[in-house]
Amino acid sequence: MSQTERTLVLGSAGQIGTDLVEELRRIYGSDNVIATDIKDQPADFKAKGPFYMADVLDAQQVYELIKKNNVKQVYLLAALLSAVAEQKPKAAWKLNMDGLFVMLDYCKENTGIKLFWPSSIAVFGPTTPRNLTPQQTIMEPSTVYGISKQAGERWCEYYNQKHHVDVRSIRYPGLISYKADPGGGTTDYAVNIFHDAVLKTLTTVF
């Protein structure tokens, strides 16, 4: 990717985006990686590189950002994760599916853009073989989040095959990290115990 071609991260303020933006900026240079989220970010983050408030469900806003900045790679991270999706099933379905269509449709009409959209092991379900789980196997997810990821995978495949959209996806397991607050996924507990340990220890010490 040439230096004037930029990367856009949609939903950059969450668990994956926080680390991903830092690493992409290390690789491509700070000015070439545009971070966006519906949540505003602290001034020290904004000082490190471009950040815009943007809603992935607002297609025109996203498309303008892409065109104005000569974006050639998009990481679509905005989603409602497993635990939150169970509490707000319709909102989760809307964000997880419509957000994906905003980008798939753009890439269908505008060639030369690489789209990265993370899937999840939530596509599997209770009937999936537990040991050495194959890539292609029984997938009967039992959560709203899992159903949206399974449908999303099929749509990515469809847009790739029918419209040659360059979209790539990996099924991540539950990730544990320390910089961002947990976003409502299966690993929240594991992240929270470390945050709490630090906060409560500091409170006790000071």
Ligand SMILES: NC(=O)c1ccc[n+]([C@@H]2O[C@H](COP(=O)([O-])OP(=O)(O)OC[C@H]3O[C@@H](n4cnc5c(N)ncnc54)[C@H](O)[C@@H]3O)[C@@H](O)[C@H]2O)c1
């Ligand atoms: N974290 C994991 O363990 C894990 C595992 C598998 C797959 N994934 C996938 O990776 C992606 C990112 O996950 P994460 O853990 O960083 O999630 P997260 O919840 O921590 O972050 C999501 C971000 O999206 C933003 N957002 C929500 N609605 C938005 C909207 N309408 N427009 C723009 N931004 C919006 C939120 O403010 C948040 O900052 C998701 O697609 C998720 O399904 C995550």
